[in-house]
Amino acid sequence: MKKTTKMLMSSLLVAVGLAACGSNSSSSSTNAANRLTMTTFGELTTLDSADYDDVPSSDMMGQIFEGLYRVAANNKVELGMAAQEPKVSEDGLVYTFTLRDAKWSDGSAVKAQDFVFTYRKLVNPQEGHVAQSADVFKNAKKIRSGELPVEELGVKALDDKTLEITLENPAPYLPKLLTGSRFLPQSEAVAQKLGDQYGSNVSNVVVNGPFKLEGWTGSELTWKLVKNADYWDASNVALNEVTVNVSKEVATSVQLFDSKQVQYTTISDQFVDQYKSQPTFHAQPKATMGYMSFNTLKPTTANQHFRRAIAMAYDKQALTNNVLKDGSIPSTGLIPKSFATNEATGKDFVDESGDFLKFDVQEAQKEWELAKKELGVSEATVTLLTSDTGTSKLVGEYLQAQIQKNLPGVTFKLQPVPLKNRLELQRASDFDIFYGTWAPDYQDPLNFLEQYITGGGINFAKYSNPEYDKAVDAVKSTYATQPENRWNQMLAAEKIIMNDAVVAPIYQASQSYLLAENVKGFEVLPFGRTVNLRQASVQ
Known part of the structure; x- marks a missing residue:
């Protein structure tokens, strides 16, 4: 009985959240404003890139932050916060990046030291963050084990715009690695000020990506992504607003899609057979x-x-x-x-x-x-x-x-x-x-x-x-x-x-999913984050 009640309450909460966002009921107003509504299967747990272990949080962080590289169309890798391809030493161990002019959502500049702070945080055992994927950096493994201080990590800010990364061993996959949510930068000033509270809600984070997140205080089942006017490439971001709703039951998600309350949702089990011949059905290995x-x-x-x-x-x-x-x-x-x-x-x-x-x-x-x-x-x-x-x-x-x-x-x-x-x-x-x-x-x-x-x-x-x-x-x-x-x-x-x-x-x-036919440029990715919204638009 308790399980059934929880399931019904989850569905009701999503439905209530959607009803409150009445703009999605009119396709003409939605299209004109370039607004999208979608589902995700689980609640957000954090906006701290060093502290997440779940897909929904990774997905959202990928829309509001940007690393040295970013994911482009067809899951390709292209420059993000890096203004140009790095200079690489002959032995393939030292990468020198020049950062582009970019701002955090509080108006402050994105600096090389922000990346240094973030990467150190990833391997600092005192912080409880010991991401082994960061072992690509010089001394990371010894820092994680407590043998060396975090200051010995092979990442340096030569000045505000120049970041030097030294690797433990050559890593030709480095650009792909650095698109990952784990390597998204944090504002050192904000993260240090907030400490353990950093990323616990939208008020406790500043962002540098295509969107800002609104309406999440730590437990909501619905929130919004709003276009970030301060993003360096904002002119190429079409969507003005994305409403994200947690829908844990596939039947509920399908009902929301059929009633045009959402334009994207994932599906499984019997619903695949039901929708696979429809033009709105897609499947991504x-x-x-x-x-x-x-x-x-x-x-x-x-x-x-x-x-x-x-x-x-x-x-x-x-x-x-x-x-x-x-x-x-x-x-x-x-x-x-x-x-x-x-x-x-x-x-x-x-x-x-x-x-x-x-x-x-x-x-x-x-x-x-x-x-x-x-x-x-x-x-x-x-x-x-x-x-x-x-x-x-x-x-x-x-x-x-x-x-x-x-x-x-x-x-x-x-x-x-x-x-x-x-x-x-x-x-x-x-x-x-x-x-x-x-x-x-x-x-x-x-x-x-x-x-x-x-x-x-x-x-x-x-x-x-x-x-x-x-x-x-x-x-x-x-x-x-x-x-x-x-x-x-x-x-x-x-x-x-x-x-x-x-x-x-x-x-x-x-991943089988339903996508409204008037949504273009919306990518479901084969690995890493689930979706890429930066290039999406509503026609």
């Missing part, structure tokens, strides 16, 4: 991976055989075909298909790595028997933590039914909570298993592999394997400029973690 992650600090889920049993006990093909029905495909590894290609052979990473944890009831039951012996039990009860969105609940219920059917003696409970609460529980290691999705920031298998190094900032599993750490470190350092060896080392690293089964792969997502 994604590098986003759906998976379960196990808490290695808990006795039951610390057992490798138990993890392997769970990971092989559910039919992934049936899930994607009969439940999700949105073009998603089964996954048996950590890395998505069509994401990385061997330069020497032309083969896909997934094709070379093979199947690790495929659906196999017999093998799953063998692993369960071994787990029972090692744990000294005849049965086990674990809880799967999920978000309370429609898709998350569907996946959770499917996994529950499959695992309890195929592993007699395992009781598989569900704990659906709001996304913000799920992330809090993950950070506190207060879970047995969680279900989530991961969208890479840049196109390299390393972006997935580095999540699980010992002490990694988003290694919620608390996984620690020296052999794995060594393999990932070699990818970043020893073999950084040796493509074939680097590739093989990434294959080896994936094999280690899949054998340990700290991650149970489920599916690779495909």
Whole structure:
């Protein structure tokens, strides 16, 4: 009864929020004002680029901030805050950027020191931010581990407009990396003044991107993006206003779209079949991976055989075909298909790595028997933590039914909570298993592999394997400029973690969505942030 009430209240809140924004009911007034209304699947958790762990927050930050590079049409990378391509040293380690004339939304200038402050914040263990993706910077890893002070990070402001970045090893993927939400700049003056309150609501942040965010004090289910007149490229931003509404149930989202209350929404399950022949239907293959992650600090889920049993006990093909029905495909590894290609052979990473944890009831039951012996039990009860969105609940219920059917003696409970609460529980290691999705920031298998190094900032599993750490470190350092060896080392690293089964792969997502025909230039991205609104317009 409580679950039903929450679902109805969520739908009512969205409907009330939309009713209050009456301008969207008239297509002519909406078009004239270049206003867009859209849904997102979860609430905002923060506007602090160093502190987010969720897609909705990343999506919104990508619209209100801009880094040295920005995402252009067709997911290409182009200059953002950088006025020109950087000067690069012969050894490929030192990049010198010149910043363009740009302002924060409070009128102050965007300075090189703002980037220095932000990147230091990413690796400062005293701040609690230890983003391993920042290990590309000189000394970042030693700073994260507490061996060096944060001032030793390889990032310097030579003057207000000149930023020097020194890398630990050559990184040809640096421009793509720097488009990621994690590397979006913060105003040093504002962030230092506000401390822990920075990014907690729209009053506690200043922005430098195409839009400003309004109407979010920390808990709302609807907010607005408003064109930022101070953005350096504002003349090429068509949209004046975007209303964003949290809609956790697909049925509600579809109803809102059909009644012309929103112009963009994602869909799944039976609604894909219903709408796939319509001109408003679109599908974008994604590098986003759906998976379960196990808490290695808990006795039951610390057992490798138990993890392997769970990971092989559910039919992934049936899930994607009969439940999700949105073009998603089964996954048996950590890395998505069509994401990385061997330069020497032309083969896909997934094709070379093979199947690790495929659906196999017999093998799953063998692993369960071994787990029972090692744990000294005849049965086990674990809880799967999920978000309370429609898709998350569907996946959770499917996994529950499959695992309890195929592993007699395992009781598989569900704990659906709001996304913000799920992330809090993950950070506190207060879970047995969680279900989530991961969208890479840049196109390299390393972006997935580095999540699980010992002490990694988003290694919620608390996984620690020296052999794995060594393999990932070699990818970043020893073999950084040796493509074939680097590739093989990434294959080896994936094999280690899949054998340990700290991650149970489920599916690779495909984003099905509905988009009004009068909306142009609206891009759903294959990886990184979900959407790019800077080039969108309403005709």
